[in-house]
Amino acid sequence: MKTKLTLALEKTLYYYCRENGASPVEEVTMPDDAGIVDTLSYQEMPDLSIEWRCYELKVTKSDFHSKAKLSFVGHYNYFVLPLKLYQEVADEIPAGIGVLIYRPFDKAMLDTATEAPVAPGYLTVARPPRRQDLQVPESQLTARFIASQGREVNKAKQMATGLKQYSTDRLYQELKKRHQHYDIYDPESNFYDQFIEDTQSTAVTALQTEVDALNLEVYQLKQALKEQRP
Structure with missing residues (x-):
């Protein structure tokens, strides 16, 4: 972590x-x-x-x-x-x-x-x-860079949906496991509160990363078009 x-x-x-x-x-x-x-x-x-x-x-x-x-x-x-x-x-x-x-x-x-x-x-x-x-080799560096951008875009697409990406049954089962440890006087120690906060925070960061990755794709397409021109 x-x-x-x-x-x-x-x-x-x-x-x-x-x-x-x-x-x-x-x-x-x-x-x-x-x-x-x-x-x-x-x-x-x-x-x-x-x-x-x-x-x-x-x-x-x-x-x-x-x-x-x-x-x-x-x-x-x-x-x-x-x-x-x-x-x-x-x-x-x-x-x-x-x-x-x-x-x-x-x-x-x-x-x-x-x-x-x-x-x-x-x-x-x-x-x-x-x-x-x-x-x-620069070709390998470029390939790894694009692959990492793709990974971040995938994360963004998942996190953009927030809790929607998790089935109701799965959420229920996971929260049920943790309810006995829930402490209303100490929210920071509760997995549920941490989960909601982390999901929302990650979603914002992931969406920004997706925008940046898409901008890079647009740039690469423009470069490819330039190279194809006579």
Whole structure:
């Protein structure tokens, strides 16, 4: 399970990439045992070349020192870290790897904001990355990226229906198993309340992801049409 801080970093990074003209997707499995990229972004540059960026999200020192493979296979590669963690591990970050620092928005500022931000915080560049050649064939990278987009679209289609995707019998049986643990004085400990909250939250995120995936499909179709023109 992802922690709240990890989800905050992930959501903030998603909008950071979008604001910079890139299309991001989370948890992309790489070929040839190259691990899983936490977030992979795709961006067409003015000269029509494609730029790939890989982001590894870490929230604790033990997480940073995990033996899980770092999938820095893109043209530019980053760690995305909370400020405190960056201060602890700055000397351990390899040369050429960029760093984005996550800071949550100040609550006092949010209380006086005229418009709520779409992300829980913001990112600043603590260290710029150095460009490298792709570490996997671009055709495979593109295929994995599109497959991950398809996965998110499928999730969106499921979650858009909310509880409708579950049969009445299944919901009844699952809730019946848990009714003996229901505590009206502690809603956060109740599976039913958590289920409703998670379903609604995931539905919003999934729908946004579906929109982004469809936009990517439109772009790819336009590119294909351009290539077919004499």
